[in-house]
Amino acid sequence: MNLIRIAQLALGAFVISVSFHARAQDGGAASATVEASKPAWKSSSKADDRALRRRVLTALGKAKGLRATGITVRATDGAVLLEGWVPEEAQIEQAARVTQGVPGVKSVRNALTLSTF
Incomplete structure (x- = not known):
């Protein structure tokens, strides 16, 4: 055995x-x-992606009326993915608008959900 x-x-x-x-x-x-x-002209470095992610997070944090503490940002080659939650439904669209206005953002995929806790 x-x-x-x-x-x-x-x-x-x-x-x-x-x-x-x-x-x-x-x-x-x-x-x-x-x-x-x-x-070579199309490659994006991890440093560029991290810098874009920081710019988006900063813009979301400065946006009036937007609670960004529940938002996670992922950036790859100018494409930004917003994940997480916000406390009000209007903030879902606001987060996408703010993100689209950040220099370097080519596209935004918004996967935010509503959470009221």
Whole structure:
């Protein structure tokens, strides 16, 4: 019985180690392929995305009548995703309008929900 249990644990450990190794190699190869296929003029760096995200969050925080504490912002190549919640229905559309006015924003996808708690 103990021999079977030891064999099962050894096999499980082997499968896990192989999957980690395969995942690490696939991720690196895929990244290199994607980066190589992007034209230099179209690539956006993570720093650019973070800067855009900060500008959007700042604009949302300064907007009068908008409670932005429940809003999460994701930015990729000028496309902004608004997620989270706001306490009033009118603030959902207001958040999208404010975001669209931020320099560098190309598109806004609004996935905000209403939460009254």
